[in-house]
Amino acid sequence: MRVVIGVTGASGQIYARDLIKKVRLTEGVDAEVIFTDTAKAVYTDETGEELPYPLSDNDSYFNRNASGSNAADVMIIIPCTMGTVGRIANGVTSDLISRIAEVQLKERKKLIICPRETPLSLIHLRNLTTLTEAGALIAPASPSYYNHPQTLADLSEHFTARILDIVGVKQLDSELRWKK
Numbered sequence: 001m002r003v004v005i006g007v008t009g010a011s012g013q014i015y016a017r018d019l020i021k022k023v024r025l026t027e028g029v030d031a032e033v034i035f036t037d038t039a040k041a042v043y044t045d046e047t048g049e050e051l052p053y054p055l056s057d058n059d060s061y062f063n064r065n066a067s068g069s070n071a072a073d074v075m076i077i078i079p080c081t082m083g084t085v086g087r088i089a090n091g092v093t094s095d096l097i098s099r100i101a102e103v104q105l106k107e108r109k110k111l112i113i114c115p116r117e118t119p120l121s122l123i124h125l126r127n128l129t130t131l132t133e134a135g136a137l138i139a140p141a142s143p144s145y146y147n148h149p150q151t152l153a154d155l156s157e158h159f160t161a162r163i164l165d166i167v168g169v170k171q172l173d174s175e176l177r178w179k180k
């Protein structure tokens with residue numbers, strides 16, 4: 001399975017860090033990771049860590065996933081800024097991340113968007129609706145609390161495992177799933 005992870009400059013970079021780690025450790029998954037310039041700054045600021053190299057160049061369209069003839073199986077944008085949401089919803093492919101997202105939508109391939117902003121304006125909500133109508137799956141970076149998380153790592157663990165569920169790679173421990 002080929003997976004592209006796009007990281008943009010929203011808050012919540014621990015989700016990107018943890019998802020990238022998990023995907024890279026998953027057998028049978030060929031992962032490519034792309035950061036916007038703003039994401040690079042916010043990632044190092046919020047995590048205090050080095051960027052998770054290797055990264056693909058967001059300024060170059062010479063990338064296999066940028067063509068419908070060789071589209072990825074799944075793209076996840078985590079966290080996704082309202083700027084990137086707006087660009088994709090309006091067909092503005094000004095960087096590799098927005099171009100691959102466009103390819104995923106036109107080829108009817110999976111596109112998972114984890115938006116992060118609060119509160120949401122009418123423009124944000126309309127753009128997110130457009131993306132849903134076009135076939136994207138909107139999965140807000142909104143972790144659950146029914147599993148009684150104690151740390152930030154617990155929150156991220158649960159949320160990123162849920163995203164991998166949607167990708168089609170079951171990761172979440174059964175004791176962390178809701179059941180009564």
Ligand SMILES: Cc1cc2nc3c(=O)[nH]c(=O)nc-3n(C[C@H](O)[C@H](O)[C@H](O)COP(=O)(O)O)c2cc1C
Nearest residue numbers: 008009010011036038039042081082083084116117
């Ligand atoms: C520390 C920091 C946190 C930010 N958090 C958010 C956020 O949560 N959501 C958002 O939409 N934009 C956020 N922004 C603004 C975006 O980074 C900005 O709109 C940028 O142009 C997005 O570019 P990109 O989509 O190419 O990464 C944040 C910026 C900084 C510096």
